Amino acid sequence: MSELRWNPILRQWVVTASHRQSRTYKPPEEHCPLCPTKEGGFPTEIPAPHYEIAVFDNKFPSFRNAPEEPVVAGTPLMPVRPSLGRCEVVLYTDDHMSSLSRMPVERIRDLVDVWADRYGDLCAEQGIEYVMIFENRGDAVGVTLHHPHGQIYAFPFIPPIPMAELKRSSEHLTSTGRCLLCDVLAEEMADGRRVVYANQHFAAVVPFHARWPYEVHIIAREHVPSIAALPAEQRWELALALSAVARAYDSLFGFDLPYVMVMHQAPTDPAYLPVSHFHIEFYPPNRTADKLKYLAGCELGAGVFINDSHPEEKAAELRACVSKLEGQSCGPADGGGEVGS
Amino acid sequence: MSELRWNPILRQWVVTASHRQSRTYKPPEEHCPLCPTKEGGFPTEIPAPHYEIAVFDNKFPSFRNAPEEPVVAGTPLMPVRPSLGRCEVVLYTDDHMSSLSRMPVERIRDLVDVWADRYGDLCAEQGIEYVMIFENRGDAVGVTLHHPHGQIYAFPFIPPIPMAELKRSSEHLTSTGRCLLCDVLAEEMADGRRVVYANQHFAAVVPFHARWPYEVHIIAREHVPSIAALPAEQRWELALALSAVARAYDSLFGFDLPYVMVMHQAPTDPAYLPVSHFHIEFYPPNRTADKLKYLAGCELGAGVFINDSHPEEKAAELRACVSKLEGQSCGPADGGGEVGS
Numbered sequence: 245m246s247e248l249r250w251n252p253i254l255r256q257w258v259v260t261a262s263h264r265q266s267r268t269y270k271p272p273e274e275h276c277p278l279c280p281t282k283e284g285g286f287p288t289e290i291p292a293p294h295y296e297i298a299v300f301d302n303k304f305p306s307f308r309n310a311p312e313e314p315v316v317a318g319t320p321l322m323p324v325r326p327s328l329g330r331c332e333v334v335l336y337t338d339d340h341m342s343s344l345s346r347m348p349v350e351r352i353r354d355l356v357d358v359w360a361d362r363y364g365d366l367c368a369e370q371g372i373e374y375v376m377i378f379e380n381r382g383d384a385v386g387v388t389l390h391h392p393h394g395q396i397y398a399f400p401f402i403p404p405i406p407m408a409e410l411k412r413s414s415e416h417l418t419s420t421g422r423c424l425l426c427d428v429l430a431e432e433m434a435d436g437r438r439v440v441y442a443n444q445h446f447a448a449v450v451p452f453h454a455r456w457p458y459e460v461h462i463i464a465r466e467h468v469p470s471i472a473a474l475p476a477e478q479r480w481e482l483a484l485a486l487s488a489v490a491r492a493y494d495s496l497f498g499f500d501l502p503y504v505m506v507m508h509q510a511p512t513d514p515a516y517l518p519v520s521h522f523h524i525e526f527y528p529p530n531r532t533a534d535k536l537k538y539l540a541g542c543e544l545g546a547g548v549f550i551n552d553s554h555p556e557e558k559a560a561e562l563r564a565c566v567s568k569l570e571g572q573s574c575g576p577a578d579g580g581g582e583v584g585s
Numbered sequence: 586m587s588e589l590r591w592n593p594i595l596r597q598w599v600v601t602a603s604h605r606q607s608r609t610y611k612p613p614e615e616h617c618p619l620c621p622t623k624e625g626g627f628p629t630e631i632p633a634p635h636y637e638i639a640v641f642d643n644k645f646p647s648f649r650n651a652p653e654e655p656v657v658a659g660t661p662l663m664p665v666r667p668s669l670g671r672c673e674v675v676l677y678t679d680d681h682m683s684s685l686s687r688m689p690v691e692r693i694r695d696l697v698d699v700w701a702d703r704y705g706d707l708c709a710e711q712g713i714e715y716v717m718i719f720e721n722r723g724d725a726v727g728v729t730l731h732h733p734h735g736q737i738y739a740f741p742f743i744p745p746i747p748m749a750e751l752k753r754s755s756e757h758l759t760s761t762g763r764c765l766l767c768d769v770l771a772e773e774m775a776d777g778r779r780v781v782y783a784n785q786h787f788a789a790v791v792p793f794h795a796r797w798p799y800e801v802h803i804i805a806r807e808h809v810p811s812i813a814a815l816p817a818e819q820r821w822e823l824a825l826a827l828s829a830v831a832r833a834y835d836s837l838f839g840f841d842l843p844y845v846m847v848m849h850q851a852p853t854d855p856a857y858l859p860v861s862h863f864h865i866e867f868y869p870p871n872r873t874a875d876k877l878k879y880l881a882g883c884e885l886g887a888g889v890f891i892n893d894s895h896p897e898e899k900a901a902e903l904r905a906c907v908s909k910l911e912g913q914s915c916g917p918a919d920g921g922g923e924v925g926s
């Protein structure tokens with residue numbers, strides 16, 4: 245049902261996972277499989293009337309810890325391998341209508357601990373080379389279940405994007421003796437125009453080279469390789485930074501901003517620790533309240549992103565949202581509804 | 586208004602083009618700027634009552650031949666450069682409701698000549714390193730003007746995706762003495778299960794490592810570096826292959842299948858000629874008639890594509906469409922309408 249096929253031209257593995265075609269697709273709210281199981285109601289993934297945070301194996305995984313044999317035979321030029329790995333689902337809350345932006349910071353703080361634990365456990369599993377924590381949010385990025393949740397993929401290889409980052413960081417370390425992201429962040433903080441939010445241990449910036457108009461990176465201000473390596477006080481500050489960015493996003497246009505959120509962390513091989521600098525990247529597809537940025541010929545064909553905006557202006561917009569919300573408690577939702585794709 | 590910013594982490598240029606935010610967005614058909622100018626009507630881009638094929642500079646270009654100075658100063662770590670280059674629009678026909686699938690093969694044959702001419706001319710311009718011919722089709726890939734047209738971008742650098750392909754092909758040439766795509770195509774033809782269409786000089790396959798369910802590559806069966814290098818009889822066969830794939834796509838679900846089409850050709854540096862093998866890649870976002878494949882955490886964050894289908898099955902579906910249409914003349918549209926995104 246699932247296998248890895250090698251693209252010898254781009255030197256990348258592609259996951260072929262035909263069973264996912266039948267995965268649960270936008271069920272009505274009363275049939276949400278991620279809500280608690282109500283007394284007398286249909287059984288959901290969570291056989292309990294309440295929960296805080298829950299983690300379980302994805303029912304339609306791209307990677308499994310006991311993968312089946314591939315359906316096709318590969319060749320030396322185009323090999324195939326079983327899709328060994330793990331896919332987990334992380335439920336942030338049992339409240340179907342909540343989100344990172346509406347959760348109390350205390351809950352986000354708990355979520356940081358859960359992420360750190362799962363990252364550590366999955367990294368320790370046999371055959372795993374890279375663990376990626378991420379969240380897809382909103383119809384516009386293809387989300388099929390709207391209950392607030394994220395995912396974790398444990399890969400049997402270091403994927404191309406983190407690998408490119410690690411390779412470049414290694415070259416920079418060799419040539420300068422410093423961490424590349426430490427240098428990039430120092431320039432962003434010195435310039436200041438693209439900084440959206442900062443506390444003692446984390447900064448949120450629209451990168452100088454943003455590919456999406458409202459792209460934001462939350463970056464650890466000291467060199468730390470992973471969420472698991474964060475001491476307790478830094479976990480609080482990470483929760484505050486996540487809350488600030490999530491709330492700014494949802495206040496920007498007055499609706500739940502769709503996004504892809506991806507954590508960049510150290511692979512399991514400790515050789516990469518000096519060049520792994522923990523950060524979280526957010527890619528919202530909106531370029532305005534009612535227009536999306538699509539990936540088309542230039543992005544998909546050439547690999548060149550066209551950003552129809554200046555990062556300095558978009559950072560100013562988001563910074564204004566952060567300022568406006570500052571001091572306001574993170575109360576219950578007063579908006580919601582998602583942008584159509 | 587437009588500049589290139591360097592991402593030192595992924596080693597990629599990003600185009601920052603703020604003027605494009607105000608580009609023409611899905612005008613009603615009677616105000617299509619790509620239709621001919623009607624007598625007494627508003628002036629379109631084409632000041633004539635009829636045309637066959639037309640090429641002109643994009644009014645909202647990402648690259649210009651006389652670019653303005655960048656709005657931000659770069660740094661040694663994150664440099665900026667003017668977005669030198671060219672962006673052209675290629676109108677396939679003056680018939681607003683036509684498409685590659687509905688055009689007579691003779692018109693596609695003419696289009697091949699126009700593409701070849703523009704490729705040659707743009708490659709000869711000062712400062713150009715790579716010319717990419719492409720087409721974005723359908724709302725689902727973000728098309729803002731629905732008149733049948735493609736685009737050409739002339740880049741001042743070799744973009745990351747062709748560069749990765751060229752680099753890998755060079756390694757393969759060094760280690761085996763052969764062209765990588767020649768070897769890949771030989772395996773596809775020998776296996777046969779993923780071949781959708783073939784004539785003497787071109788084959789269309791769903792690649793072994795397809796990233797999109799209905800991805801198709803039209804590949805020259807002999808090693809030829811570009812569309813401009815094709816002799817006359819091969820241009821006919823290319824037109825036939827394009828027509829067959831376009832018609833199969835539109836008959837698949839009974840509506841105009843959205844896609845991104847990208848030509849892979851030789852960069853301007855002749856050193857790349859031995860490793861440049863002309864082919865055309867189609868990426869349709871549909872995974873079923875009413876469901877799209879979205880790029881989300883795994884694709885955008887990790888660079889790993891999940892294809893929810895087996896290429897062998899999708900190739901069989903498309904091959905059945907090609908067979909069904911075989912012998913039928915390419916008549917006027919009997920369907921149309923685009924899938925919602």
